[in-house]
Amino acid sequence: MYRWCVSNALPLRDQEGRILKWYGSVVDLHDWKQAQEALRTREAELAHATRVMTMGEVTSSIAHEVNQPLGAIINYANACLRILKGGSGDLAGVTTALSAVVKDAERAAAVIARVRALARKSPPEMVAVEVSDVVSDVVALVRRELTERRIELITELYSDLPLILGDRVQLQQVLLNLVVNSIEAMRNIREDHRQLFIGARSHLEEGKRLVLVTVRDSGVGLKSGEISRLFETFYTTKANGMGMGLAIGRSIVEGHGGRLWAKPNAGQGAIFQFTLPAMP
Amino acid sequence: MESIVFVIDDDPSFRRSTQLLIETAGFDVSSFASAEEFLRSQRPSVPACLILDVRLPRLSGLDLQKELFKAGIQIPIIFITGHGDIPMTVQAMKAGAVEFLTKPFREQELLDAIRRAIDSDRAARHERAKLEALRGRYESLTPRERKVMERVVLGMLNKQIADELQRTEKTIKVHRSHIMQKMQASSLAELVRMAERLRGRI
Numbered sequence: 001m002y003r004w005c006v007s008n009a010l011p012l013r014d015q016e017g018r019i020l021k022w023y024g025s026v027v028d029l030h031d032w033k034q035a036q037e038a039l040r041t042r043e044a045e046l047a048h049a050t051r052v053m054t055m056g057e058v059t060s061s062i063a064h065e066v067n068q069p070l071g072a073i074i075n076y077a078n079a080c081l082r083i084l085k086g087g088s089g090d091l092a093g094v095t096t097a098l099s100a101v102v103k104d105a106e107r108a109a110a111v112i113a114r115v116r117a118l119a120r121k122s123p124p125e126m127v128a129v130e131v132s133d134v135v136s137d138v139v140a141l142v143r144r145e146l147t148e149r150r151i152e153l154i155t156e157l158y159s160d161l162p163l164i165l166g167d168r169v170q171l172q173q174v175l176l177n178l179v180v181n182s183i184e185a186m187r188n189i190r191e192d193h194r195q196l197f198i199g200a201r202s203h204l205e206e207g208k209r210l211v212l213v214t215v216r217d218s219g220v221g222l223k224s225g226e227i228s229r230l231f232e233t234f235y236t237t238k239a240n241g242m243g244m245g246l247a248i249g250r251s252i253v254e255g256h257g258g259r260l261w262a263k264p265n266a267g268q269g270a271i272f273q274f275t276l277p278a279m280p
Numbered sequence: 281m282e283s284i285v286f287v288i289d290d291d292p293s294f295r296r297s298t299q300l301l302i303e304t305a306g307f308d309v310s311s312f313a314s315a316e317e318f319l320r321s322q323r324p325s326v327p328a329c330l331i332l333d334v335r336l337p338r339l340s341g342l343d344l345q346k347e348l349f350k351a352g353i354q355i356p357i358i359f360i361t362g363h364g365d366i367p368m369t370v371q372a373m374k375a376g377a378v379e380f381l382t383k384p385f386r387e388q389e390l391l392d393a394i395r396r397a398i399d400s401d402r403a404a405r406h407e408r409a410k411l412e413a414l415r416g417r418y419e420s421l422t423p424r425e426r427k428v429m430e431r432v433v434l435g436m437l438n439k440q441i442a443d444e445l446q447r448t449e450k451t452i453k454v455h456r457s458h459i460m461q462k463m464q465a466s467s468l469a470e471l472v473r474m475a476e477r478l479r480g481r482i
Contacts, residue, residue, distance in 0.1 A: 071384035
């Protein structure tokens with residue numbers, strides 16, 4: 001049976017540099033290594049559980065995104081049947097309708113693929129990621145939620161964003177959590193004052209290129225003593241919140257070599273920002 | 281154009297598909313991406329109905345229903361709702377929506393609802409036109425004749441009216457026959473019914 005070990009060796013030399021003897025050590029790391037792996041697995045499981053919970057808050061939005069193309073498909077198909085039965089021979093009409101059916105079916109499939117990717121329980125996979133793709137994936141999931149709650153969405157994605165090395169699903173999780181928090185924070189704000197800003201820009205910090213992502217809302221904002229506690233595990237202001245979202249969000253961002261922080265929005269609401277280092 | 285169906289939905293594909301489906305069933309359709317766009321549009325004066333998503337961005341379906349009511353625009357509305365919109369549904373019903381369909385809807389349900397809505401709008405337009413004509417006839421009465429008519433429909437006799445308005449019975453008789461002519465009423469009973477209709481709306 002093999003075990004994880006670290007061996008070190010150090011020679012003792014005389015004045016001419018000849019080796020007189022060797023000192024050696026072997027440290028058995030096996031238990032430590034296994035504990036580390038178990039910890040990583042637990043972290044991934046916790047992240048997954050939190051992600052699924054966050055998705056739960058936007059299920060009606062997701063259902064709508066699937067239902068919408070399905071409704072269109074049914075209408076188009078019924079229209080085709082009518083044209084064919086009517087015997088008008090309007091093949092151009094049928095062709096147009098069927099092309100639209102294909103597009104809508106693809107649209108529904110894309111929503112499902114996005115949801116499945118987010119719900120999947122798989123180890124993180126670090127690949128080159130476009131931050132603007134992460135933003136549009138998340139926006140696609142919450143768009144309906146925003147509409148229904150009369151929240152105006154402003155996105156600002158610069159075209160010169162560098163690629164970053166990261167796990168797309170985990171990054172979506174971080175952003176989705178921030179957005180869901182913002183939506184929640186605007187629940188009791190006047191309808192014409194609900195505004196959500198999501199932006200991503202390239203940023204230079206101590207000579208290093210970063211992507212800076214900003215989520216800004218016009219919600220209830222942060223109390224002065226609250227900012228320091230926000231990222232603590234089990235800290236929550238929601239009635240049925242678990243207090244895991246931001247804590248996990250921060251650990252994911254830090255796992256990517258970035259930082260996540262919060263500050264009050266000038267005027268009203270809160271700003272959450274995180275950085276992700278650009279790919280070398 | 282005999283009638284028209286208006287469709288308002290913010291999802292372009294859903295809107296186009298609904299339009300196509302209704303067109304293939306033989307209706308004229310005009311569709312809009314928002315409630316605001318619909319309000320700004322020039323609409324033909326023919327029997328119509330409105331197919332409306334309850335949850336539209338900005339001005340919602342319910343808001344539009346209120347706006348139309350305030351502007352005195354009467355049009356039957358078929359609401360399209362998602363699942364779990366019960367409170368909204370109740371609100372819309374109270375405000376006079378004719379039908380509710382959930383998305384995606386069954387073709388036959390939609391087409392039946394459209395037919396019923398257009399029929400009811402046709403009947404309502406007919407009634408409104410009749411009332412409009414009646415009101416026009418009433419407007420043609422002189423102030424004195426209106427005073428007499430008020431009393432006639434209460435069942436007062438010519439003599440009583442003459443006493444109250446300090447005129448001769450003969451004068452009242454003449455007024456009375458003018459009123460019957462101008463209002464195109466063939467009997468007192470008919471005149472009473474006309475007065476009731478006018479009171480209901482004026």
